[in-house]
Amino acid sequence: MKQRLVVIGAGMASGRVLEHLTDAAPDAFDITLFNAEPCGNYNRIMLSPVLSGEKTYEEIVTHDDAWYAARGIACRFGEKVEKIDREMKVVEGDNGHVPYDKLVIATGSTPFMIPLPGHDLEGVIAYRDLEDTQRMMGMGPDNKVVVIGGGLLGLEAAAGMAAHGVDVTVVHIMGHLMERQLDEAAGHLLKKSLEDKGIKICLQANSKEVLGEDGKVRALLLDDGTKLPCDLLVMAVGIRPNTALAQEAGLATGRGIHVDDQMLTSDTDVYAVGECVEHDGEVFGLVAPLYDQAKVAAQSLLEEEAAFVQKTLSTKLKVTGCDLFSAGDFADGPGREDIVFRDPSRGVYKRLVIEEDRLVGAVMYGDTADGSWFFGLIKDGTSIEEMRETLIFGPAYQGGDTADPLSAVAALPPEAEICGCNGVCKSEIVEAINAGAGDLGAVRANTKASASCGTCTGLVEQVLQVTLGDAFQLPTAQPICGCTDLKHEDVRRLIKGQELKSQAAVWQELGWKTLDGCHVCRPAINYYLLADWPLEYQDDPQSRFVNERKHANIQKDGTFSVVPRMWGGITTPDELRAIADAADKYDVPTVKVTGGQRIDLLGVKGEDLPAIWSDLNQAGLVSGHAYSKGLRTVKTCVGTDHCRFGTQDSTGLGIKLEKILWGSWTPHKLKLAVSGCPRNCAEATCKDIGVVCVDSGYQISIGGAAGMDVKETELLCQVPTEEEATEVVMAVTQAYREGGKYLDRLYKWLGKVGMDWVKAQVVDDVENRAALVARFELSQSIYRKDPWAEHVKEKAQTYAPIADFTLEAAE
Amino acid sequence: MSWIDIGHIDEVPLRGARLVKTHIGCIAVFRTAEADVYAATNSCPHNGGPLSEGIVHGQSVTCPLHNWVFDLNTGEAQGADDGRITTYPVRLEDGRILLDDGAITRRSAA
Known part of the structure; x- marks a missing residue:
């Protein structure tokens, strides 16, 4: 006959007990689950992302009605347990009693309310x-x-x-x-x-x-x-364990319900898990030990050998932009030594506490990439004598290896913990993979690794990669190219983290497999360096695709197209005359009006470029950057100047924006438009950044595209003044410049970081917006200038052949 | 074999190229390292792309039109692409780039 199991409390710990039990022995128990709250189990540690808007409640529900139904668990939700009668082995609920053979108490904890005068006020x-x-x-x-x-x-x-x-x-x-x-x-x-x-x-x-x-x-x-x-x-x-029910039933309690290593209370048929228990004098608030307890309780219920052991814990804070890690014991003490690394300008602090050649504690802020490696050293008590001098720089510096995250993961011992929330170690993941779990979803389903807070997702993917080798392809992030195993995101992080300020430094420090990169990685690295270090790094023309090196678009016959800038699409008779004269003088075969409200001269010979630019410069025309991964145009309508519907000076704002943004490099091309009213004649809602003027101000929306993909923009914010609109546009541009993967249009970047994040960065956080604007301005102090004029002056000779034997022969 | 001086190495950017015009077509002179030069036809066998405008990496160049990659030592296309560019003897002497005379006049002399 099946045993009757009653569980009191549907929280994270008991939820995990039920998972283990029903997975390992689906027919062992008839299960009844009581919960005072009228719902099942959700992932309580993910409430913070729900609060900040990064997740919805639905996304953090771990067990829904269907889950309980599929496992035949009788749910008594919204029903309070009045009493446990241990003599009769019965749990008495509001709606009747349920007999048990085994009982699990998981009543959790109550937040501690400081009994200040007025603590019971509403709010x-x-x-x-x-x-x-x-x-x-x-x-x-x-x-x-x-x-x-x-x-x-x-x-x-x-x-x-x-x-x-x-x-x-x-x-x-x-x-x-x-x-x-x-x-x-x-x-x-x-x-x-x-x-x-x-x-x-x-x-x-x-x-x-x-x-x-x-x-x-x-x-x-x-x-x-x-x-x-x-x-x-x-x-x-803080929290207080809920012990009232257990106490009334006569179970041994202190701060929490006393349990032994098998999670058994003072009654051999009653177990307790989670925040309500006290084990070896300790109570528990973090999720990792709760999951350990759950596993032990499930195994004990199935009469398997298991013991709960308290472990060193590590902590991470789930706040975007606050990157901290701590583990172990880092108090000062006799016989203890510190290794400290500080980088004030980057806000990085790392401290390792060492006792008798063992790492006993680690605190890191600002750069926590090596946290899990240090945590492993602490837990394993590894001797660090050999690597003491370079220890603080992390695993990348040990044993002469380069900063390859894969080699660091490969070097982790089987018992190294990968997922702190669920206490999943590397060997469990490897076992699951060898048993057929071939991707992240399958590993999550089988081991729970990275299924709670998700910060270890990258590590789990790396374990997949190390275990499966070439058979595993990261679904979204591939290495940049064959020159490196690193992904774009890794390289961007390492360029900032290790302050790499030249391409040679990147190749050397990040272990490039080729001498000097290739046509795929060089433009990307060149962009990352100039975006991250605008003052220190000098743009390398030899790492640019021909169009950006020659500031003109190469055509299929090897000739080029020349597009002078028309600010906001406004031009003058004089400019048009200069363009017409240039077209005549250089035998331009095709003159075309572009979609970006300007004129394209197609079919100019490469060696004529400096001359035609010089002529156009004379008339005040500058490069339109029609060839660049950077600002292209700001398209406008005529706004209040002429239009009877116009609500704001859209042309004026467009020109202002173009004068602010021109010359800036971005991960991919950047097109803007400003429409003077919601009729949207400038088609602002399919641009990377679009502004639609309304009576009360400016609606700024981002992430549009009209190319291979057609996308409508999403609203970022509405602001009342032109000045604020300008700032928001600059800040969004800079955020995209700093975070975007090379060759990702703005909408792809937006898809990765999410609109909520962008709003938090540039709309809600005004100081952060100002900081982004300041960094953009700093970069523009270098790049806001006409490359044509510069090339005419300094590089004209490079557009001509180095030697021309056709002339000599003609003489 | 006679050598013709076509210019100083500093006139060719590091990891870049310059063009030499001849009666038999354009030759690209590549500088792959501080003191390392190669010469080859400027025209990609695929669609005639100007190789002197390509990105130079290692001892290879990538055509700017469709990313064919050529080894400048052998002229062979790399990877899946099948093709070959003509290479020409070139050497450095006291910073001067010397190109094989035959490369410039071979066919017109014939």
Whole structure:
């Protein structure tokens, strides 16, 4: 006969117990699941991405009704358990009792609410469940919120709301943020990054009283008399295990429900897992040990040998732009030594704590790529004597290897943990792959690796690659070319991270397999270098496709086309005369009007280019960059100047934008348009960046295209003034320049980073927008100039043959 | 074999090329390294693309029209493409680039 199993609480830990049980022995138990909340299990640690808008609630549900149904689990959701009768072996719910042979208690924890005067006012909440998350998502730019608690959860809550434009203040009692995971220096860098996002932070601040009005929260009063007004007060100061039910049933409890290494309570038929338990004096809040407990409990229920062991934990913060990692023990102490690396300009800090030739702790901020490698060294207690001098530079520098992420993954021992959330080590993933899991989805389904917070996705893919070799093709990201195994994203990251400022440095430091690249990687690397180091790196014409090297478009017969710029599509009789004269003088066979509102002279001989440019320059005409991966044109309609429907000066704005953006290099071509009213005569909604003027301002939308793919733009924002519109356009352009993969049009980049991210960067975060604009301006101080004039002056002779024997022979 | 001086190596950009015009067609002179030059026909056998406008890498050049890649030592097309460009003897002497006279006059003299 089947045993009867009752589970109290549908959370992450018990959800995992049920998965293990029903996978390993689908017919072993008749299962009843009680949950006080009226829904099943969702991934609680992903509430922060839901709050910041990066995910939806539906995406974080891990077990839906169908899942429970398929496994024959009887769900008693929305029903509170009144009592456990251990004598009768019965669980008493609101709607009747259920007998059990085995019981699993997973009642979780309750957020701790500081009993300040006024803590029960309306608008004082914790950060625990979906309801809290929705309350916070309801806040907008007109709201003020105070978060008490500068730990992991409090900061994720603060950052999530700040991303929606909410005025957020974090109140923390300690001297630096996340003091349990970070040291002072890293805490300082974290504080700076968060302040850059517009979050105010009060340290060493003691809360005294919650002030209210008509039963609603109005402000938080601090010890020193400071009053922080708020519409919502979030307490994120810790959790308390829920032990009441267990305690009433007479089970042994302390801070939590006492369990042994098999997750068994003081009753041999009752197990407990998750945040409600106390094991060896510890209680648990992070997800990784909960999953370990779940596995052990499931195995114990199936009478398999298993023991829960507490492990060193590592921490990452899920806040975009705050890259931190900490693991192990990093307190100062006798016999302990530090290795510290700082790069103030990049905001990078790394500290390793060493005791007797073993790494015992690591704290990193700003560049955490090597985190899992250090974590492995800590957990394994590897002797670092041999590599001590270069240890801080990470695995890439050990054993003379180059910075190949694959070799680092290949070098990881089988027991190295890949997925911290689910406690999945490399060997489990390799086993799954060898058993037929050939892609990321299959590995996730079989091992759970990268299925929770997802930060280890890249690592899992690399394990796939190492295990399957050529049989595994990364679905989206391929190496740049045959010269390297690195992807575009890796190279961009390493160029910044290792401050590589020349092509030679890239080839050398990143282990290029060829002497000096090829026609595929050279233009990409040249672009990345000039975009990341505008002052230090000099553009290399020899790494450019002929069109960009010669500032003209090569045609199929080897001649070129010449397109002078017409700012915003406006020209003059004098300019038209100069173009006509040039066409006559250089026997231009074809003169064509382009789609970008200017005139194309097709069929110019290569050696005539400097001369025709010189003539056009005389009339004030400059390069139209019709050949570049950079700004092409800003198309306009006539706007308020002539049109009876025009709402703003679209032509004027178009010309301004073109004068600001011209000459800038971007990952792929960049086309803009400004329409004077929603009739949209300039076709702004199929451009990379389009502006549509309306009575109340300027609607800026991005990510359009009208080429091989036809795309309509998506609205980024509406702004009231021309000045702000200009800034937003510059900031978006710079964000695309800094993040885009070479030869990805803006819409492809947008598809990767997501509109919410772009909005957060350039619309909501005004300081960040200003910083992007400043970096764009810095780059433009080099590139905003006419290459034609420069080539006429300095390079004209290179357009002619080095030697011409046809002339000599003619003499 | 007689050699004709066509110019100084500094007139050819590193990882770049310059053109030499002759009665029998254009010759591209490539500079693959500080002191390493090659000469070959300027015309790609595929569609006549101007090889002197291509990206020079290693001891190869990529045609700017359709990305055919040629080894400048042998003139052979690399990879899946099938074809060959004529190469010409060239050498460096005190920074001067010397091209085989025969390359310039061979066919017109015949």
